[in-house]
Amino acid sequence: MTQSDLAAEANISARHLSFLETGKAQPSREMVIRIGGYLEMPLRQQNVLLSAAGFAAAFQERSLEELTSAHQAIEQILQAHKPYPAFAVDRHWNIILSNRAIPQLYVDCSPEILRAPVNAVRLMLHPRGLAPKIVNLAQWRAHVIEVLRQQVESTADRDIEALLGEVLAYPTARMKTVAMAGEGAQRYATPLQIATEAGIVSFLNTTTVFGSPSDVTLSEIALEMLFPGDAETVAIVEALTHSGAAK
Numbered sequence: 001m002t003q004s005d006l007a008a009e010a011n012i013s014a015r016h017l018s019f020l021e022t023g024k025a026q027p028s029r030e031m032v033i034r035i036g037g038y039l040e041m042p043l044r045q046q047n048v049l050l051s052a053a054g055f056a057a058a059f060q061e062r063s064l065e066e067l068t069s070a071h072q073a074i075e076q077i078l079q080a081h082k083p084y085p086a087f088a089v090d091r092h093w094n095i096i097l098s099n100r101a102i103p104q105l106y107v108d109c110s111p112e113i114l115r116a117p118v119n120a121v122r123l124m125l126h127p128r129g130l131a132p133k134i135v136n137l138a139q140w141r142a143h144v145i146e147v148l149r150q151q152v153e154s155t156a157d158r159d160i161e162a163l164l165g166e167v168l169a170y171p172t173a174r175m176k177t178v179a180m181a182g183e184g185a186q187r188y189a190t191p192l193q194i195a196t197e198a199g200i201v202s203f204l205n206t207t208t209v210f211g212s213p214s215d216v217t218l219s220e221i222a223l224e225m226l227f228p229g230d231a232e233t234v235a236i237v238e239a240l241t242h243s244g245a246a247k
Helices: 003-010 014-022 029-038 043-052 068-080 120-125 137-155 158-168 231-246
Strands: 086-089 095-098 192-196 199-209 222-228
Touching: 003 014, 003 029, 029 043, 068 086, 068 095, 068 222, 120 137, 120 158, 137 158, 199 231, 222 231
Parallel strands: none
Antiparallel strands: 086 095, 086 222, 192 199, 199 222
């Protein structure tokens, strides 16, 4: 975005924006918020921008427990998604809530990987996590790495940068590229395919966020939900669910 583009979007003159950038003019609090909004900066970064300009933070950061209505809404969504897995993650991909569906998926995972707070990225891609069970690990790993890279570019978050570095360091010698068939969900999205005792389940994942959040914590929560990608997965999940209920 050029200076002229941003000035037009923020409805100010390019000359005034230039003065703000060079320090010849001091921005008002409202101007900082306006520019941060048009640059689509996360709320956490907008607070940093305000602090750099000498203003107090505009957006509160409360714990999820304090956000009672949002907490209840998340719980309802996760539970309603059963029998398919769904979980809520924070900005560092730590799982903060889960519907604990299909526990059979995690039986061979290392206790260290499953120790709270469980990191969703580490759980999926670590060699002692789900990685050995993911049939299309090369494709899924590439997808996750691209998501992390985009997050690093947009937030400059050092923890996400460290997580990306950790994932890139995982061994890839035995990783095979699986040819995707022309039918089913793989025609239009990369599925997450996991081998189970009952067969291979194929999931499509969606990411849901809250619209127009004004709290930093809420703005950084994402709901990751897995949907069945084919009829076989529906049948396998049903069988695994009944098997787990019978034990």
